[in-house]
Amino acid sequence: MNLESGIMNVQFSKEKLNKVSEIIKRYPQGKQKSALLPILHLAQDEFGGWLDTPVMDYIATLLQIEPIEVYEVASFYSMYNLKPVGKYLFEVCQTGPCMLNGSDQIIDYIKRKLNIAVGDTTADGLFTLKTVECLGACGYAPMMQLGKTYREHLTKEKVDAIVEECRNKAAINN
Amino acid sequence: MAKKLLLDKADVSGIRTYEVYRREGGYRSVEKALKMSTADIVEEVKKSGLRGRGGAGFPTGMKWSFLAKPEGIARYLVCNADESEPGTFKDRYLMEFIPHLLIEGMIVASFALGSNNSYIYIRGEYAWITDILETAIAEARQNGFLGKNILGSGFDCEMYVQRGAGAYICGEETALIESLEGKRGNPRIKPPFPAIKGLWDCPTVVNNVETLAAVVPIINEGGEEYAKIGVGKSTGTKLISACGNINKPGIFEIDMTISVEEFIFSDEYCGGIPNGKRLKACIPGGSSVPILPANLLLTTAKGEKRLMNYESLSDGGFATGSMMGSGGFIVLDEDQCVVRNTMTLARFYHHESCGQCSPCREGTGWMERILKKIENGKGEMKDIDLLWDIQRKIEGNTICPLGDAAAWPVAAAIRHFRDEFEWHVLNPEKCLTENFGLRHYADPIHVPVTA
Ligand SMILES: Cc1cc2nc3c(=O)[nH]c(=O)nc-3n(C[C@H](O)[C@H](O)[C@H](O)COP(=O)(O)O)c2cc1C
Ligand code: SF4
Ligand code: FES
Numbered sequence: 242m243n244l245e246s247g248i249m250n251v252q253f254s255k256e257k258l259n260k261v262s263e264i265i266k267r268y269p270q271g272k273q274k275s276a277l278l279p280i281l282h283l284a285q286d287e288f289g290g291w292l293d294t295p296v297m298d299y300i301a302t303l304l305q306i307e308p309i310e311v312y313e314v315a316s317f318y319s320m321y322n323l324k325p326v327g328k329y330l331f332e333v334c335q336t337g338p339c340m341l342n343g344s345d346q347i348i349d350y351i352k353r354k355l356n357i358a359v360g361d362t363t364a365d366g367l368f369t370l371k372t373v374e375c376l377g378a379c380g381y382a383p384m385m386q387l388g389k390t391y392r393e394h395l396t397k398e399k400v401d402a403i404v405e406e407c408r409n410k411a412a413i414n415n
Numbered sequence: 416m417a418k419k420l421l422l423d424k425a426d427v428s429g430i431r432t433y434e435v436y437r438r439e440g441g442y443r444s445v446e447k448a449l450k451m452s453t454a455d456i457v458e459e460v461k462k463s464g465l466r467g468r469g470g471a472g473f474p475t476g477m478k479w480s481f482l483a484k485p486e487g488i489a490r491y492l493v494c495n496a497d498e499s500e501p502g503t504f505k506d507r508y509l510m511e512f513i514p515h516l517l518i519e520g521m522i523v524a525s526f527a528l529g530s531n532n533s534y535i536y537i538r539g540e541y542a543w544i545t546d547i548l549e550t551a552i553a554e555a556r557q558n559g560f561l562g563k564n565i566l567g568s569g570f571d572c573e574m575y576v577q578r579g580a581g582a583y584i585c586g587e588e589t590a591l592i593e594s595l596e597g598k599r600g601n602p603r604i605k606p607p608f609p610a611i612k613g614l615w616d617c618p619t620v621v622n623n624v625e626t627l628a629a630v631v632p633i634i635n636e637g638g639e640e641y642a643k644i645g646v647g648k649s650t651g652t653k654l655i656s657a658c659g660n661i662n663k664p665g666i667f668e669i670d671m672t673i674s675v676e677e678f679i680f681s682d683e684y685c686g687g688i689p690n691g692k693r694l695k696a697c698i699p700g701g702s703s704v705p706i707l708p709a710n711l712l713l714t715t716a717k718g719e720k721r722l723m724n725y726e727s728l729s730d731g732g733f734a735t736g737s738m739m740g741s742g743g744f745i746v747l748d749e750d751q752c753v754v755r756n757t758m759t760l761a762r763f764y765h766h767e768s769c770g771q772c773s774p775c776r777e778g779t780g781w782m783e784r785i786l787k788k789i790e791n792g793k794g795e796m797k798d799i800d801l802l803w804d805i806q807r808k809i810e811g812n813t814i815c816p817l818g819d820a821a822a823w824p825v826a827a828a829i830r831h832f833r834d835e836f837e838w839h840v841l842n843p844e845k846c847l848t849e850n851f852g853l854r855h856y857a858d859p860i861h862v863p864v865t866a
Contacts, residue, residue: 267532267575269489272615277597278580282539310597317599317769318580320539336501337702337759338658338745374583374763375501375702376540379743380656380664389542 251299257287261303273304277314280304281321290330291322319373327362327369329407332386333395335372338379347383347395348372354404367411368404418644420632420652421625422668425512431547433554436515442560444634448523449568456527460630462638464650469495469586469623470701470741472725475630481610482528483618491619492530493595494521494627496537497579497586501702501763502743505654506624508666510537510544514551518574520627522560523634525572528620532573536591539580548576583767587815588621589613590769601769602815625654625742645671649724653742659697660748662686671724675699676713678723679746692748695853696832699728700740702760703820705827706753707737708856716860733827749853753835757828758786764821775818778809782825789836792843799836803829832856 268275381393429435461476589603613619649671663686716735765779806822
């Protein structure tokens with residue numbers, strides 16, 4: 242799989258294609274466009290954490306809809322990344338209830354620790370820092386989303402441990 | 416201890432599994448409902464007085480009876496699990512810890528409404544809860560509570576979970592429907608209402624997670640029994656998610672007769688404010704509802720103890736009251752800055768505006784910028800009036816209620832905390848390092864009866 246060079250075609254594995262058909266079956270005949278959001282999630286997980294144009298075009302073909310219908314949806318929802326992101330995406334909530342419990346300080350701490358601004362990715366491509374709006378964890382603030390999980394009651398020490406955990410995981414995978 | 420109808424079993428070990436849930440009496444309401452007529456089920460829900468728990472408080476039984484039933488056209492039940500209103504995290508708890516309760520309620524509702532394919536639209540970030548729900552659905556199906564000919568009743572029902580992808584606006588029911596159709600979450604113009612023309616243009620009922628879960632005790636115990644709990648038009652129990660500056664943030668199932676004061680200070684609920692700080696303000700029903708200073712929060716303008724229910728929280732209208740909203744209870748202690756808090760909320764609504772209507776798209780951005788300016792010590796007195804003017808021009812001039820939801824918090828903050836805004840303008844340096852503090856916000860007040 243090499244999207245940048247465009248040499249290989251974007252293609253889901255057989256297993257993922259089965260998943261796609263299973264999702265499409267959830268809706269009435271002819272309403273397969275409803276599968277767009279779930280399939281964009283699937284694609285983002287599968288193709289490197291973001292949605293490049295060839296990926297979106299591929300999905301349009303799968304669902305028999307126009308590419309523009311995919312682009313307009315992908316750009317509307319904040320969970321779809323239209324640019325590459327680091328291997329580990331820290332999405333820290335900054336809305337009222339989290340702010341009342343020190344999210345500003347946590348965001349500052351992560352910025353200093355990783356030496357990046359909000360929206361940036363570290364030079365080694367490991368970490369991206371994003372601020373996000375309320376994630377429904379207001380009682381467990383401050384918090385961030387990391388992949389499929391929430392990390393709650395954040396402190397500087399917890400942030401240190403999370404960064405460490407990600408670095409270790411990345412080292413094992415390499 | 417108040418009676419719990421939804422969370423009484425939430426602590427039972429293994430309750431997330433079908434086996435334990437069933438052993439504890441789960442799915443009895445489905446067995447009972449499938450032997451009833453659909454009209455009788457709707458009648459029980461009407462009798463219960465249940466009001467929608469998603470924020471608007473619309474009577475559920477009435478909503479169900481409005482569903483159009485044209486011959487030969489499918490009808491749909493959609494569960495709204497988008498839960499994105501700041502301060503609100505109750506549905507998450509329910510789905511995460513006792514997922515079968517939602518599924519059970521949805522099966523009964525699907526039967527009553529005639530929905531053979533029902534969907535749970537869940538916010539995309541709750542990714543692990545999607546897995547929990549899908550596992551629970553599969554278990555229910557294996558045990559004959561979903562699928563074809565449920566318990567031999569002839570009723571077929573499938574249930575699916577659809578993940579959103581990060582957009583508060585998809586909690587608005589018509590935006591949710593658009594999103595479920597694979598489109599951008601742009602709210603539709605109403606009418607037509609979803610009850611006539613909803614998902615794929617078919618008649619649709621959209622209900623909140625907690626609303627659908629409440630159908631289970633209503634069917635088990637009867638609508639009349641359910642209505643005996645609570646007071647007035649606030650029947651049954653309500654889940655409150657409490658956060659901010661309190662000792663015990665979390666989810667509480669309350670009987671709507673307790674006072675706001677008891678809720679904040681009793682150890683049974685929020686357990687008071689940490690570090691001996693004093694109460695300054697509170698947003699009692701999710702970020703969209705008006706913020707109240709401590710004095711008006713605890714007692715109404717008439718001098719009565721304010722209670723945790725629909726009527727009492729809104730007593731005094733917007734002049735001196737607030738709303739029950741989604742049950743997201745946000746507490747601010749004396750060290751918090753109302754200007755900063757309001758700024759984060761304005762930023763939230765600006766970020767979440769779908770952009771269809773100009774008053775909302777532009778106005779929310781202006782409000783965010785002006786609030787940032789004031790918060791950063793660069794504000795002028797006329798900015799406060801400008802803010803007031805902008806919020807007033809958004810309210811009521813938009814396609815969906817997000818515009819109002821963005822306007823109200825700003826309006827209430829200026830209405831009750833104007834001196835704090837003015838202090839920022841008059842103390843441009845000091846406001847960067849210090850906060851205005853509690854001042855008079857907890858003092859007993861005498862509001863003219865005409866207010
Ligand atoms: C901007 C906006 C966001 C909303 N978000 C939610 C939400 O996250 N969950 C919810 O249940 N209702 C939400 N609602 C209310 C829904 O439109 C709808 O009234 C509700 O799902 C109906 O269910 P109920 O009658 O059971 O409360 C929102 C409304 C608006 C205007
Ligand atoms: S009020 Fe705001 S969110 Fe609602 S439709 Fe208009 S622009 Fe979109
Ligand atoms: S405000 Fe941060 S999770 Fe709700």
